[in-house]
Amino acid sequence: LDEIEHCLKFVYASTSPVTLQVTLEWNGGLRNLIEFTDRKTQGWISTQATLPTALQTTETYVKLTYAVIGGELGAGHEEQAILLDDITITTGQCPTFTCPAGSLLCEGEAYCVSESKICDRIIDCNQSTDEITCECTATEYKCPTGPCIPKIQTCDLIKNCPDGSDEGAVCDGKLSVSCDFEDVFLCGYKINTSVPNFHWQRAEGKSGDIYTGPSSDHTFINDGKVTGHYIVVDGQHNGEYTLIESAPFISAGNGLAFYYHARHILAATWMTGQLTLIVTFMRNKTQIQLWTGLPDQQDMWKYMCVELPVGNISISFVAHRGSGYRADIAMDDILLLDTSCDLHLTDTRISGGISSTSTPSQTDTGCPGTERPCRSGMCLKADVFCDQVPDCPDGSDENDCP
Numbered sequence: 001l002d003e004i005e006h007c008l009k010f011v012y013a014s015t016s017p018v019t020l021q022v023t024l025e026w027n028g029g030l031r032n033l034i035e036f037t038d039r040k041t042q043g044w045i046s047t048q049a050t051l052p053t054a055l056q057t058t059e060t061y062v063k064l065t066y067a068v069i070g071g072e073l074g075a076g077h078e079e080q081a082i083l084l085d086d087i088t089i090t091t092g093q094c095p096t097f098t099c100p101a102g103s104l105l106c107e108g109e110a111y112c113v114s115e116s117k118i119c120d121r122i123i124d125c126n127q128s129t130d131e132i133t134c135e136c137t138a139t140e141y142k143c144p145t146g147p148c149i150p151k152i153q154t155c156d157l158i159k160n161c162p163d164g165s166d167e168g169a170v171c172d173g174k175l176s177v178s179c180d181f182e183d184v185f186l187c188g189y190k191i192n193t194s195v196p197n198f199h200w201q202r203a204e205g206k207s208g209d210i211y212t213g214p215s216s217d218h219t220f221i222n223d224g225k226v227t228g229h230y231i232v233v234d235g236q237h238n239g240e241y242t243l244i245e246s247a248p249f250i251s252a253g254n255g256l257a258f259y260y261h262a263r264h265i266l267a268a269t270w271m272t273g274q275l276t277l278i279v280t281f282m283r284n285k286t287q288i289q290l291w292t293g294l295p296d297q298q299d300m301w302k303y304m305c306v307e308l309p310v311g312n313i314s315i316s317f318v319a320h321r322g323s324g325y326r327a328d329i330a331m332d333d334i335l336l337l338d339t340s341c342d343l344h345l346t347d348t349r350i351s352g353g354i355s356s357t358s359t360p361s362q363t364d365t366g367c368p369g370t371e372r373p374c375r376s377g378m379c380l381k382a383d384v385f386c387d388q389v390p391d392c393p394d395g396s397d398e399n400d401c402p
Helices: 169-174
Strands: 006-014 019-026 029-037 045-051 063-069 082-091 103-105 112-114 140-142 148-150 190-193 200-204 229-233 241-245 249-252 255-262 274-281 287-293 302-307 310-320 329-336 371-373 379-381
Touching (some): 287 302
Antiparallel strands (some): 006 045, 019 029, 019 063, 103 112, 140 148, 190 241, 200 229, 229 329, 255 329, 371 379
C-alpha cells in the first residue's frame, strides 16, 4: 500500500442466504471491510470500501480475502449463488457513494435500500438504518437499535432485536419467584446445564414413557378445558445435572411451596436421580442446600414446602440424572408464600409475585393489591392486562378491554 489510501470496488449478485465477508490482512492485523448476510439482489449491484493506511506495519503488501460463510440451503437450492465481478483497486480514497432517487443509503456501508423496504420490519442495512427511525403500532415493540417487532415476541426467550432488548428490562414486570410455567418466559428463571441437551424444558401433556414423567401439569390437573404447562428434565439425554435459577429477590424468611414429580420403577438401572433446592446469597455468592427429594414408585405430583432464609437470595432447583435413561424429573406451581409453611393450605393456586419484607395488601379478588386475577384464578401484574399481549393461559387478560 505504501502508506497511500486505495479504493476497492466490485460488483456482486446474490440469491443466497450466506454471508460474504471481505477482509484486509497484514502482518499482525486483520480488518473487516465489507460484510453482509442473506442479501438478495435484483441483478448486479456495486459496492466499495477504502483501504486504510494506518495499519502499523512496515510491510508493503497486504492480502484481501473474499470469504463465503454459512447459510442454509432451502427450496430451489440449486439456484442459490453469490457472484463477484469487476474487482478493481485504485489509488486514493473512494468517492462518495450515492444512491439513485427513491432509495436510502445505509449508514456505514456502500449499499442502497429501495423505499419499499424502509420500515417493512425487515433489517436490510447492517446498522438498521432502514428500520431504526420507524414508528411502531400499539401492538409492536420498538427495538432501540432496530425494527419494530410484535409485542408477543418480547419475553419469549428468543432475542429478536439486534441488541437483545426484547428479552431485557422490558421483561422485568414478568420476573417472579412464584411460577406455574404457563408463560414461555418462565417467570425469568434461567436454565443452566452440564451438557447442551440435558436441561429443564417447558412441556405440556404427557412426558417421558409409561414408567416415568407426569401425565399432565399440576396447575390445571382437574380442569379438562385447559392443557397447562410444567418444566421437566428428560433423562433420555445424557448429562450429569441441570439447574433452573430464579432472579434475585429479598426473602422475608417465609415459606416456599412447590410440586414435583419424580418416579422410578424397580430395576436399579432405571433409577431416577434426585431433585435439590439450592439457595444462593447474593452478597457473597455462598450457597446452602435446603432440601433434596428422592424418587419413589408413586405416579403423582408431590407437595413440598420449605422455609427460606432471610436476605437477598436466589433459588435454584437442580435435577441430577440417575443411572439410566428413565430419569425424568418435573416441577410445577412454585409459590413464594407471605407466611410460613405451617399456615399455608397445600392446594392454593399460584398467587402473587416476588415477596418483600412488607406483605402486599390483598384485595377481594384474592390477589395482592398490585395484581389482577386471570379467569383461572392465577394472579398477574396489573399492567399486563389489556396490553394486547395474552399473558394468562386462557388469554382472559385481554378480554373485556376498552
